[in-house]
Amino acid sequence: MEELALGSRETVHLTVYDWGEVEILLQTGSPEKVCIHASPGMRLPAHCSSLGKVLLAGIVFSELAQWSSAVTIIDTYGPERCVWGSNFPNALWTPGFSYAEHLRLFTDELPLGSAARARVLGETARRLWFPHL
Secondary structure, three states: OHHHHHHHOOOEEEEEEEOOEEEEEEEEOOOOOOOOOOOOOOEEEHHHOHHHHHHHHOOOHHHHHHHOOHHHHHHHHOHHHOOOOOOOOHHHHOOOOOHHHHHHHHHHHOOOOHHHHHHHHHHHHHHHHOOOO
């Protein structure tokens, strides 16, 4: 890891993917003065790190619903405060998934009730941006 850090002049992490997060197991610091501050044991949402994005890109679509933090977010904030968004930035996080697969995750895969699903997929957006309709 030290050789890689010196050669790339970047911080090198050995991480594991765990249900939508990456956990740093080992780290070799960058020789540069400006670098990310992270340490072994630290956990980050997978979409917030370059390595996490690489790991997310390899996930099989059928596995995505099993770890999705979307249900946690919807449960925490309520479907009246959540809006489904199309491809961005999901296209960056999981480039192997199409627009239709992302939509299908919310229409068919996530364990949401019909009222919550309707709010997230359109009612909340309509209420927020087009309250007169």
